[in-house]
Amino acid sequence: MAESAARAGHVVTSLDAFGDLDQHPGVRALSLPRDLGVAFTATAATKAAMELECDAVAYLSPFENHPSAVRRLEQRAALWGNGPSVLKRARDPRVLAATFGSAVNAEPTRWLLKPRASGGGHRIRWWTPGDVVPAGSYVQPFFDGVPSSIIFVAAAGHAVPLGLTRQLVGEEAFGAREFRYCGNILCHAESADLLPATAALAEVAAREFNLVGVNCIDFIAREAHAYPIEINPRWSASMELVERAYGLTMFGTHAGACAAGELPSFDLSRARAIAPAVGKAIVFARHDVICGDTRDWRDDPTVRDVPHPGERIAAGRPACTVFADGANAAECHAALVRRANRVYEILESWSSVAA
Numbered sequence: 001m002a003e004s005a006a007r008a009g010h011v012v013t014s015l016d017a018f019g020d021l022d023q024h025p026g027v028r029a030l031s032l033p034r035d036l037g038v039a040f041t042a043t044a045a046t047k048a049a050m051e052l053e054c055d056a057v058a059y060l061s062p063f064e065n066h067p068s069a070v071r072r073l074e075q076r077a078a079l080w081g082n083g084p085s086v087l088k089r090a091r092d093p094r095v096l097a098a099t100f101g102s103a104v105n106a107e108p109t110r111w112l113l114k115p116r117a118s119g120g121g122h123r124i125r126w127w128t129p130g131d132v133v134p135a136g137s138y139v140q141p142f143f144d145g146v147p148s149s150i151i152f153v154a155a156a157g158h159a160v161p162l163g164l165t166r167q168l169v170g171e172e173a174f175g176a177r178e179f180r181y182c183g184n185i186l187c188h189a190e191s192a193d194l195l196p197a198t199a200a201l202a203e204v205a206a207r208e209f210n211l212v213g214v215n216c217i218d219f220i221a222r223e224a225h226a227y228p229i230e231i232n233p234r235w236s237a238s239m240e241l242v243e244r245a246y247g248l249t250m251f252g253t254h255a256g257a258c259a260a261g262e263l264p265s266f267d268l269s270r271a272r273a274i275a276p277a278v279g280k281a282i283v284f285a286r287h288d289v290i291c292g293d294t295r296d297w298r299d300d301p302t303v304r305d306v307p308h309p310g311e312r313i314a315a316g317r318p319a320c321t322v323f324a325d326g327a328n329a330a331e332c333h334a335a336l337v338r339r340a341n342r343v344y345e346i347l348e349s350w351s352s353v354a355a
Helices: 002-007 032-034 042-049 068-077 084-092 091-102 189-210 239-245 250-260 295-299 330-353
Strands: 012-016 029-032 112-114 124-126 137-142 146-155 157-169 181-186 213-222 225-232 277-283 317-324
Touching: 002 012, 002 029, 002 239, 002 250, 012 042, 029 032, 029 068, 032 042, 042 068, 068 084, 084 091, 084 189, 084 295, 091 189, 091 225, 146 189, 146 225, 146 250, 157 189, 157 213, 157 239, 181 239, 181 330, 189 213, 189 225, 213 250, 239 250, 239 277, 317 330
Parallel strands: 012 029
Antiparallel strands: 112 124, 112 137, 146 157, 146 213, 157 181, 181 277, 213 225, 277 317
């Protein structure tokens, strides 16, 4: 997001958990743990943001689960994103079920127990009818199919679709398990039949929740049907694929919608990617590792979110992100796996040195 904002001509300061080595040179990148000596939380990031000079603020995950933190940001400067009242409604599973209930016309095969304040698939587990539902959690029907998402920009009750992706979830090839999000593949040709239904979901969400800026809806694709799971009412990790594939300035699109109510004249049904499929995968460390010299990684366009030399990465934590493209989604996925394997070879060598 910070890189897209810098390319759009903004002067940017970013606050996050990593402050990666390969951040855009025009971005002042601050890592809360490394630069400020505190663990990254929405509260800590908000406190740090209050000390910075800025004209506007924009947020990513996990702020959608912390409307009180967003309210403080809103008091600091112009908020480019959905406000706290919108977040409360858009993240309420009961409101979501009432809004999209007519879109679900199949019986669930199993059930999931999900925390209300979550993201990236964390702490999701199977649920058996009759089991206790803990406070702060809810039950959601599980549908077999392909985890997917539609990316869109919204303003004044309308939405413009910007991309359809297949989500990568719990894949061992990238060090993930169970329901952990680990990437996306954007392939318009293989998901074009889903566009009418998912565009309608985006339009309903934009109108019913008064969304603004870029957002996405996660859904399960099965037999040309889309079963909505949740709304992510903020910038999501998949959005850089739209910028790579279609050349849209995503932050410029976001800012235009938030600051001026402008929507782009973009027709996803006619869009053509530079490559038929483009994807990203988060590579999670399989073992504790102390990074070696990562400076050369900055010259490789297939790897991003580069950790600093000497950085300690615990098992199960993100090590970096890899990118690939292909003639179709299957070829793109295979290329992502190959690229991740090369990263794991390096991480293994560092692990043995650290031991």
